[in-house]
Amino acid sequence: MTERHWQRKLVDAMVRGLCLVATLAALVPLGLVLYYVTSRGIGGIDRAFFTELPKPVGETGGGMANAFVGTLELVGLACLFGIPPGVLAGVYLAEFGERRFAKLVRFSADVMSGVPSITIGIFVYTLIVLRTKSFSAYAGGVALAVLMLPTVTRTTEELLRLVPESLREAALGLGVPKWRATLSVVLRTAAPGIATGIMLAIARVAGETAPLLFTAFNNAFWPTGLGQPTASLPVQIYTYAVSPYDDWHQKAWAAALLLVGMVLILNVSARLLVRPRVRSR
Amino acid sequence: MTQSVSLLGATTSARDSTRSSARTSAPPTTDQPKMRAEALKAYFGATEVLKGVTLPVASHTVTAIIGPSGCGKSTFIRCLNRMHEVVAGARVAGKVLLDHQDIYAPDVDPVRVRRRVGMVFQKPNPFPTMTIRENVLSGLVLNGLRPKDPGELVERALRQVALWDEVKDVLNRSGTSLSGGQQQRLCIARSLALEPEVLLMDEPCSALDPIATARVEELIHELRERYTIVIVTHNMQQAARVADFTAFFYLGELVEHDRTDVIFTRPSEKKTEDYITGRFG
Numbered sequence: 001m002t003e004r005h006w007q008r009k010l011v012d013a014m015v016r017g018l019c020l021v022a023t024l025a026a027l028v029p030l031g032l033v034l035y036y037v038t039s040r041g042i043g044g045i046d047r048a049f050f051t052e053l054p055k056p057v058g059e060t061g062g063g064m065a066n067a068f069v070g071t072l073e074l075v076g077l078a079c080l081f082g083i084p085p086g087v088l089a090g091v092y093l094a095e096f097g098e099r100r101f102a103k104l105v106r107f108s109a110d111v112m113s114g115v116p117s118i119t120i121g122i123f124v125y126t127l128i129v130l131r132t133k134s135f136s137a138y139a140g141g142v143a144l145a146v147l148m149l150p151t152v153t154r155t156t157e158e159l160l161r162l163v164p165e166s167l168r169e170a171a172l173g174l175g176v177p178k179w180r181a182t183l184s185v186v187l188r189t190a191a192p193g194i195a196t197g198i199m200l201a202i203a204r205v206a207g208e209t210a211p212l213l214f215t216a217f218n219n220a221f222w223p224t225g226l227g228q229p230t231a232s233l234p235v236q237i238y239t240y241a242v243s244p245y246d247d248w249h250q251k252a253w254a255a256a257l258l259l260v261g262m263v264l265i266l267n268v269s270a271r272l273l274v275r276p277r278v279r280s281r
Numbered sequence: 282m283t284q285s286v287s288l289l290g291a292t293t294s295a296r297d298s299t300r301s302s303a304r305t306s307a308p309p310t311t312d313q314p315k316m317r318a319e320a321l322k323a324y325f326g327a328t329e330v331l332k333g334v335t336l337p338v339a340s341h342t343v344t345a346i347i348g349p350s351g352c353g354k355s356t357f358i359r360c361l362n363r364m365h366e367v368v369a370g371a372r373v374a375g376k377v378l379l380d381h382q383d384i385y386a387p388d389v390d391p392v393r394v395r396r397r398v399g400m401v402f403q404k405p406n407p408f409p410t411m412t413i414r415e416n417v418l419s420g421l422v423l424n425g426l427r428p429k430d431p432g433e434l435v436e437r438a439l440r441q442v443a444l445w446d447e448v449k450d451v452l453n454r455s456g457t458s459l460s461g462g463q464q465q466r467l468c469i470a471r472s473l474a475l476e477p478e479v480l481l482m483d484e485p486c487s488a489l490d491p492i493a494t495a496r497v498e499e500l501i502h503e504l505r506e507r508y509t510i511v512i513v514t515h516n517m518q519q520a521a522r523v524a525d526f527t528a529f530f531y532l533g534e535l536v537e538h539d540r541t542d543v544i545f546t547r548p549s550e551k552k553t554e555d556y557i558t559g560r561f562g
Contacts, residue, residue, distance in 0.1 A: 166406040170468070172367055174420035174475060175396030184423055188410050 037257050044254025054220050054236075060247045064255050066222050067236040070137070071262075073223060074216055074232050075206050077141025082148035083198055087187075089149075090156025090194075095182050106157070113150035120146050121211035129215060135229040140216025144205040151204065155197030159190040192273050199270030203263040209234035233259050314378075315340035315509040316361060316398075316479060321375035323356050323365055330356045332533040333375065338479070338526075343501060343510045345524030345541065347517060349556070352530040354513045355403075358481045361511065362398035363391035379479070396424070399477035403484045405464035407456030407471070413448050416456040416467055420475040438474040442466040442500055462493025469500065473508075480504065482512040486519065498523050517557055521545050529553045 048063045055062030089109075093102050124143040129135055163186050171181035187194075217229040218239060233255050240252035314337035323331040331353045338344050338361075346354045359365040360373055363384060376383045384394045407416045417435045421428050428434045435452070439445040444466045448459070456467055465485060472480060482501075486494040501510060501523045514520050520527050521541060528538040529552070537544065537553045548554045555561055 164406070166402060166404055167408060169364065169367070169402060170406040170408065170471075171419075171423060173362070173364060173395060173400035173402070174423065174471065175392050175394075176420070176423040177392050180423055180425075185408060185410075189408070191410075 034260070037253065037260055040250075041253035041255075041257030044250045045257065049251070049254055049258075053222065054251075056220075057245075064231075064233065064236055064251060064258075066219065067231040067233045067255065068258065070216070070219070070223055070231040071206065071233045071259075073137055073226070073230060074140045074144060074212070075202060077137060077226070078144030078148055078205055079198075079202065080145075081141055082145030082201075083152055086149050086152025087156050087194065087198075089153040090160060091182060091187065093153070093157040094160035095186065106154075109150040109153050112146075113154070116210075117147055117208055118210035118213075121214045124211065125214035132227070134227060135215060135217035137216055137223065137226040137228065137230040140212050140230060140232070141226075143211035143215045144208060147205050147208060147211060148201045151201040152198055155201070156190075156194050159193040159197065160186060162193070163189045195273045196270040199266050199273070203266040203270075206263060206266070207234055207259055209238050213238075313340055314338055315380065316511075317378040318357070318360070319376040319378065321357070321360055321377060322373070323353070323360055324372040324374075325368070326370045330533055331360070334530075334533075334535045336528055336535055336538055338509060338511055340509050341505060341507075342525040343505050343512060343523050344526040344528060345520035346511065346513045346528050346530060347515075347520050347556075348530035348536075349561070350515075351532075353533040354530050355483050357530065358400075358483055358511050358513055361479070361481055362395045362400055364395070364400060366391070396420075396475055397477055398479040398481060399472035399475060401465070401469050401472055401480065401482045401485045404488050405461055405468050407459075407464050407467050409455060409457045411456055412453045413456050413459070413467060414452040417470050417474050420471055424475075434474060438470040439467075441473050441504070442470040443496065444470060460493070462489045462496060465489060465493065465497060466500065469497075473504075477508065479509045479511065482510065484513050484515060487515060494519075517545075529556060531556070 048061060049065075050063060050068065051065050052061070052063035053066055054064065089105065093106060097105070121143055124139050124146065128139040128142060132139070167185055167189060168181060171185040172178065176185075212232055212235050216232055216235070218235050219229045219231045223230045237252045237255045237259070240248040240255070243249070316338040318334050318336045321331055321334045321336075322329060334353075334357060336357075346357060348354050356365055361377055363373075365371050365373055373385060375385070377385060379394070379397065383389070384391075384398075407413075408419055411419060414431075414435050415422070417438050418428065418431055421434075436445055436449075439448065444463060447463060448454075448467075451458075456464065459467060465488070469480075469485070486497050489497065498519065501512065504510060505525075512520075512523065524541045526538065527541045527544040529536045529544065529548075529550075531552055537548055537550045539548075544553060545557060548557065
């Protein structure tokens with residue numbers, strides 16, 4: 001009896017220990033990434049980093065102001081092109097979809113979310129850059145939007161499915177037309193969750209480099225228009241990191257830190273958004 | 282054409298004339314029905330759930346629908362405001378007259394029907410994103426209507442359901458913060474704010490405790506003065522307490538329909554007697 005007891009305790013301790021070790025192993029790279037990026041990058045963050053343009057090759061100093069603005073611009077365009085169709089497609093799948101066609105759309109979305117991002121870069125390059133004969137912020141925005149689309153669509157669909165059927169019936173029972181019930185009741189009930197999903201999708205694409213290489217390209221100067229090649233933090237990090245200059249390496253770390261910070265802020269605000277608007281207790 | 286026009290809501294004259302004659306001392310009759318189902322059949326896919334029901338609903342009375350589970354009671358009242366067809370694969374055949382107009386005529390908009398024939402569901406379903414106040418007004422707001430004096434309307438609707446004193450200080454709290462019984466009364470208030478002519482109640486007390494049930498029943502008594510009510514109930518004592526007329530359904534057919542006192546004291550059908558005396562069901 002006591003032997004059994006000890007055996008049981010032992011197995012329990014072993015499994016617990018294993019889970020703990022695995023968790024730590026998963027956390028170590030995360031911690032190291034944060035540690036390295038912070039310790040190496042913090043030295044490069046100063047006023048000039050946010051306000052000045054990159055200096056020409058050979059000169060030290062300067063900043064990444066244009067890449068910072070460029071990233072905001074690209075992400076903004078991506079939201080503009082990606083969120084409305086994504087959310088509406090999700091609404092279609094959850095609320096109106098015919099069985100066959102919806103299945104097809106869902107399947108394509110799942111496949112699309114697995115497509116390597118560089119493929120999407122090449123796709124947008126062929127579709128837009130070759131035709132307009134110019135790298136542009138538009139093209140970059142479209143590439144990022146295409147990348148966001150499947151995530152936004154599927155998140156919206158899943159969250160709309162969590163809205164209880166009884167709320168749809170309540171709205172319809174009040175003589176509310178279906179489109180209005182979907183928009184003002186169903187979508188509104190799911191809105192905090194959908195917003196979280198969208199934020200996470202934005203955070204995901206904000207750090208993408210590959211799709212921007214052939215679309216927004218890069219630019220050493222301030223963006224002058226959406227039709228111009230546009231600098232972005234990820235591409236700037238890539239360019240600086242593979243350069244032979246120590247000063248540029250330092251700047252790349254600083255930009256990486258900035259990017260991690262932006263993604264962190266997006267994530268935290270997404271979590272805060274989940275809190276309900278009206279107090280329930 | 283005439284049908285669709287009058288279903289836009291120009292029925293006040295008919296309502297006023299019936300209202301003045303309501304609740305005379307004589308026992309209620311079904312000579313002047315507010316609604317009348319004629320050979321009403323309802324299907325889920327290939328399954329026939331209602332097998333041709335003809336049933337008048339007298340103006341300003343309470344009609345209770347009783348019968349064992351699966352007899353088609355809920356389906357029947359969901360046909361009275363065209364909520365049955367909301368479920369995928371559901372279909373209706375036959376007629377339902379509302380003030381002598383068939384609500385299933387091809388030119389009738391189901392949305393209009395539902396504004397005149399309100400519904401309260403089995404489980405309280407206030408809108409979780411809305412405050413108590415917004416919940417009461419939701420029927421109007423979601424239909425794009427601006428009440429002239431929203432504050433007065435909220436108070437009137439909440440007083441009608443005897444909820445005002447309990448919630449007047451917390452009108453800006455979430456509707457879901459209330460207890461189950463309060464939520465159900467809030468849902469009734471939400472329906473009443475639209476001033477429907479008929480109120481359908483699908484087992485409105487099945488999720489409530491006895492005290493909350495008693496309050497809702499008291500409420501039904503009061504509402505009869507102004508509305509025509511059809512209530513589905515599993516509870517025969519409840520039918521006996523609140524209803525002027527009782528209809529007994531069995532396996533999708535109407536077995537018997539008469540004054541409640543007649544049904545419960547000297548039913549003409551053996552089946553009815555067996556059911557109300559608890560021999561089956």
